[in-house]
Amino acid sequence: xxxxxxxxxxxxxxxxxxxxxxxxxxxxxxxxxxxxxxxxxxxxxxxxxxxxxxxxxxxxxxxxxxxxxxxxxxxxxxxxxxxxxxxxxxxxxxxxxxxxxxxxxxxxxxxxxxxxxxxxxxxxxxxxxxxxxxxxxxxxxxxxxxxxxxxxxxxxxxxxxxxxxxxxxxxxxxxxxxxxxxxxxxxxxxxxxxxxxxxxxxxxxxxxxxxxxxxxxxxxxxxxxxxxxxxxxxxxxxxxxxxxxxxxxxxxxxxxxxxxxxxxxxxxxxxxxxxxxxxxxxxxxxxxxxxxxxxxxxxxxxxxxxxxxxxxxxxxxxxxxxxxxxxxxxxxxxxxxxxxxxxxxxxxxxxxxxxxxxxxxxxxxxxxxxxxxxxxxxxxxxxxxxxxxxxxxxxxxxxxxxxxxxxxxxxxxxxxxxxxxxxxxxxxxxx
Amino acid sequence: xxxxxxxxxxxxxxxxxxxxxxxxxxxxxxxxxxxxxxxxxxxxxxxxxxxxxxxxxxxxxxxxxxxxxxxxxxxxxxxxxxxxxxxxxxxxxxxxxxxxxxxxxxxxxxxxxxxxxxxxxxxxxxxxxxxxxxxxxxxxxxxxxxxxxxxxxxxxxxxxxxxxxxxxxxxxxxxxxxxxxxxxxxxxxxxxxxxxxxxxxxxxxxxxxxxxxxxxxxxxxxxxxxxxxxxxxxxxxxxxxxxxxxxxxxxxxxxxxxxxxxxxxxxxxxxxxxxxxxxxxxxxxxxxxxxxxxxxxxxxxxxxxxxxxxxxxxxxxxxxxxxxxxxxxxxxxxxxxxxxxxxxxxxxxxxxxxxxxxxxxxxxxxxxxxxxxxxxxxxxxxxxxxxxxxxxxxxxxxxxxxxxxxxxxxxxxxxxxxxxxxxxxxxxxxxxxxxxxxxxxxxxxxxxxxxxxxxxxxxxxxxxxxxxxxxxxxxxxx
Numbered sequence: 065x066x067x068x069x070x071x072x073x074x075x076x077x078x079x080x081x082x083x084x085x086x087x088x089x090x091x092x093x094x095x096x097x098x099x100x101x102x103x104x105x106x107x108x109x110x111x112x113x114x115x116x117x118x119x120x121x122x123x124x125x126x127x128x129x130x131x132x133x134x135x136x137x138x139x140x141x142x143x144x145x146x147x148x149x150x151x152x153x154x155x156x157x158x159x160x161x162x163x164x165x166x167x168x169x170x171x172x173x174x175x176x177x178x179x180x181x182x183x184x185x186x187x188x189x190x191x192x193x194x195x196x197x198x199x200x201x202x203x204x205x206x207x208x209x210x211x212x213x214x215x216x217x218x219x220x221x222x223x224x225x226x227x228x229x230x231x232x233x234x235x236x237x238x239x240x241x242x243x244x245x246x247x248x249x250x251x252x253x254x255x256x257x258x259x260x261x262x263x264x265x266x267x268x269x270x271x272x273x274x275x276x277x278x279x280x281x282x283x284x285x286x287x288x289x290x291x292x293x294x295x296x297x298x299x300x301x302x303x304x305x306x307x308x309x310x311x312x313x314x315x316x317x318x319x320x321x322x323x324x325x326x327x328x329x330x331x332x333x334x335x336x337x338x339x340x341x342x343x344x345x346x347x348x349x350x351x352x353x354x355x356x357x358x359x360x361x362x363x364x365x366x367x368x369x370x371x372x373x374x375x376x377x378x379x380x381x382x383x384x385x386x387x388x389x390x391x392x393x394x395x396x397x398x399x400x401x402x403x404x405x406x407x408x409x410x411x412x413x414x415x416x417x418x419x420x421x422x423x424x425x426x427x428x429x430x431x432x433x434x435x436x437x438x439x440x441x442x443x444x445x446x447x448x449x450x451x452x453x454x455x456x457x458x459x460x461x462x463x464x465x466x467x468x469x470x471x472x473x474x475x476x477x478x479x480x481x482x483x484x485x486x487x488x489x490x491x492x493x494x495x
Numbered sequence: 496x497x498x499x500x501x502x503x504x505x506x507x508x509x510x511x512x513x514x515x516x517x518x519x520x521x522x523x524x525x526x527x528x529x530x531x532x533x534x535x536x537x538x539x540x541x542x543x544x545x546x547x548x549x550x551x552x553x554x555x556x557x558x559x560x561x562x563x564x565x566x567x568x569x570x571x572x573x574x575x576x577x578x579x580x581x582x583x584x585x586x587x588x589x590x591x592x593x594x595x596x597x598x599x600x601x602x603x604x605x606x607x608x609x610x611x612x613x614x615x616x617x618x619x620x621x622x623x624x625x626x627x628x629x630x631x632x633x634x635x636x637x638x639x640x641x642x643x644x645x646x647x648x649x650x651x652x653x654x655x656x657x658x659x660x661x662x663x664x665x666x667x668x669x670x671x672x673x674x675x676x677x678x679x680x681x682x683x684x685x686x687x688x689x690x691x692x693x694x695x696x697x698x699x700x701x702x703x704x705x706x707x708x709x710x711x712x713x714x715x716x717x718x719x720x721x722x723x724x725x726x727x728x729x730x731x732x733x734x735x736x737x738x739x740x741x742x743x744x745x746x747x748x749x750x751x752x753x754x755x756x757x758x759x760x761x762x763x764x765x766x767x768x769x770x771x772x773x774x775x776x777x778x779x780x781x782x783x784x785x786x787x788x789x790x791x792x793x794x795x796x797x798x799x800x801x802x803x804x805x806x807x808x809x810x811x812x813x814x815x816x817x818x819x820x821x822x823x824x825x826x827x828x829x830x831x832x833x834x835x836x837x838x839x840x841x842x843x844x845x846x847x848x849x850x851x852x853x854x855x856x857x858x859x860x861x862x863x864x865x866x867x868x869x870x871x872x873x874x875x876x877x878x879x880x881x882x883x884x885x886x887x888x889x890x891x892x893x894x895x896x897x898x899x900x901x902x903x904x905x906x907x908x909x910x911x912x913x914x915x916x917x918x919x920x921x922x923x924x925x926x927x928x929x930x931x932x933x934x935x936x937x938x939x940x941x942x943x944x945x946x947x948x949x950x951x952x953x954x955x956x957x958x959x960x961x962x963x964x965x966x967x968x969x970x971x972x973x
Binding site: 113117393394396406408409410411412413414415416417418419420421422423424425426427428429430431432433434435436437438 | 564872885887888889890891892893894895896897898899900901902903904905906907908909910911912913914915916917
């Protein structure tokens, strides 16, 4: 038997294909540069502090074939009812129907088009910000070299996207062409994005997506990510956002299942008085491994950040929280808080927590807390003394623990997220 | 002297214990090789097993690379450009033979050897550079079966104990600096408290670095047998000098069933001048193991000196119901850097650990807490509580918190909390409006901030630590 080709060298054919796509010369040059860097640095190892708790052996080993543009089943989604603006990417390509330009009643001042088109038309904001945040990490370079499709959303100043934009990303079997999205929110504009990544079927797949978001002065973005992966799935996402003065960024990540999920969220509070609220919930069972990596960079004074990351783990699941807050020299009046809470429901589950504060200024308020434990016997006893059986009491406590991450979410979105959460936990209890 | 001059004197105070005692030294030429290790071992007339152990450590060290993950910066250290052994030339039999120069040194430090018994009731194993030259209270301790002596003496008198325990907590392969220490360690203290004995006094060693460009490599080994109790104090000052000095000590604590060890440190080595020139590099490996059930190890440290501190006193909680504690105050000012914290490894059932870490950064000081709490699958009902607070003084300083928390048991309860902030203007205003000077108000707030740690120090140390802290922070706030 021949030895499997290492992960970094499996993509030559794919690269040749994307490099040959009709595109501006600068873009194909940039792809080449990124591909070379990706191959040069290779996949990170456990010696790399950012990958201390996450092994990529599963990725190296996975028998992933290049993606066939076959049929991908689009599962029904509870989020469909929420908004008329839905864009579906199946196996890395946007589905022909409905095409982006037929989304009904999109307000004036909203530009919504494939990212490749925005770059081909040299739209100034797209040219300015594309690739400005993604960075040089291995999976970022992988994405910059190989991305196939993605969305470009631009909001003119003072424009409000009245309904959420629902982005469904369905992966087929094998290696899915990476997705790349760019969001540019002008001054005082507002938008809500729901990004839903899921497995089309039970086959193993590798998916990678990168979002770059730029928020102008006083802009507001609510970004909800929902990840539902099958037990074979390998998912790598990167979210990068730059926050202008007085802007508000709210991010909620709900991650369920998957063999290996790695989410990187990197925020730069690059304007005075910017605020972010980052919530995350990991539901892990089986042998799932979820790694939540958050980096909040308070670059300028007066920024506020709040993090609340929770996990509920059963069977042999493992969850890693690595939250880093940096306060740059001179970024005074920064107010940063981080909290990580892990609930272990079985003997073999594991939670690794690494909240970090790096502070280079004195007039700041920063704190973090991390707690890991099982269900509280006293609480269980209290509920059982009031007539609930063991299973009901446990379910109630677990759901109450998990639902805290929905605090602060807009009232119009909360019910659907709460019922998603309820259903997810119920399947676990039923199992 | 009026109050203003007092304050100004204090603010401009240079390192108080800065002086070099001119004393004849027997120093090896610079460089590190098997030959040097053999010479050290021969000079100390060590048994063969010790030489073998040292050589194994050296061979391992040569394969290792210097760690670079700590949040500290320093020019590269040339390990071949320093001398690995230095001892006062004359062999000494008792106090009357001690060089009067050396005795005067101790007097300047405020530990008159002759009057110690009456003075503080503390037995001091004085380490002048690398060889222990005087040990007191021996008879008193010996009557209880307690062994408290220099490491060289322990190797001569009790080789079986040394052989049994040396390297059993910090093996010679542990890390770069521990391997280096294992190869070339010069001397240190050895304590053995037999079964069921409660050591009647605080044991103490004053370390003092005195020879120019001689790295000092201390090795301390403390064993508390079943049901024994011992409290050990380590404190140090060093003369002023302009060349960086490397200090890579290893401390091993072993607590058997029902035993308890309390280890307290006040560290005030030369931090370098205002630009950080000439300060001590303090790269220390300290680890204790609760080897039996119900054992207890407690680390308390007050770190105000050194240009760079790299130190993680840790506890391996192997016995069921064993307890580990870590209390720390670290102060960095001017350009001092400290990367310190602890590791608590929960292996046994019902093990408990407490970590209280207080960091104070002033001027351009940088202070990092780095800690690991690890709960292994068998550690049912393990409990940890960690609190790390940082106080910032001045816009140029830095404070970092890097906890690692790994939990693999659902019945464990692990909590970590950290906060960072500066002294509230309102607190200062409140105290000043009640007639306290700015300096006094600051002192009061800082002492309150550190109270939880200080209260765990033995009395003599607590007083010294408070003084040290107020001297360290004078002039830190406008």
